[in-house]
């Protein structure tokens with residue numbers, strides 16, 4: 001492990017983040033995180049694992065996973081976000097209800113893109129989170145994804161696209177991912193054709 005990686009590990013254990021990389025999670029993970037995936041509560045984790053898995057398994061991108069709540073502990077959020085490892089280039093933030101976390105992070109980090117994932121939760125089923133994220137005042141944008149599962153996966157893809165601007169290996173993986181989606185449609189058409197032939201017989 002390089003000196004830089006050891007420093008990142010030391011900082012992470014102090015800051016309560018978990019490193020996730022293609023090699024594994026936590027102590028088994030290696031490399032420098034390029035994406036922060038953060039969320040208001042650990043109850044958001046099942047949803048955000050879809051983003052973690054997509055970054056890790058489809059694009060080989062190492063990320064840092066961390067809980068942050070401006071509603072519950074604003075000062076700790078400021079400390080975490082001000083002191084992210086320098087390798088982090090994109091932030092994905094998920095929250096439910098009155099979802100102030102992504103917008104607050106967008107203000108704290110004028111230098112990094114923030115992608116918001118509204119959680120499908122409670123009486124309004126995520127519409128509240130969607131509107132709180134998307135209606136940011138001019139100057140602190142949050143790139144808001146769809147509510148729920150599709151939003152979590154799309155957040156990971158969008159983060160990969162941002163990183164791909166400077167990383168040809170990630171660009172290759174994005175193109176391979178798109179091919180996989182195309183093959184799915186072709187397979188569905190083949191299956192449909194076979195089913196219709198059976199109906200006709």
Ligand SMILES: Nc1c(C(=O)O)ncn1[C@@H]1O[C@H](COP(=O)(O)O)[C@@H](O)[C@H]1O
Nearest residue numbers: 040041043069070071095096099100101
């Ligand atoms: N929206 C926020 C913030 C915030 O914006 O700072 N902190 C927690 N939460 C959200 O509250 C929901 C319920 O949290 P609990 O399950 O812990 O009660 C979660 O979806 C979380 O993201």
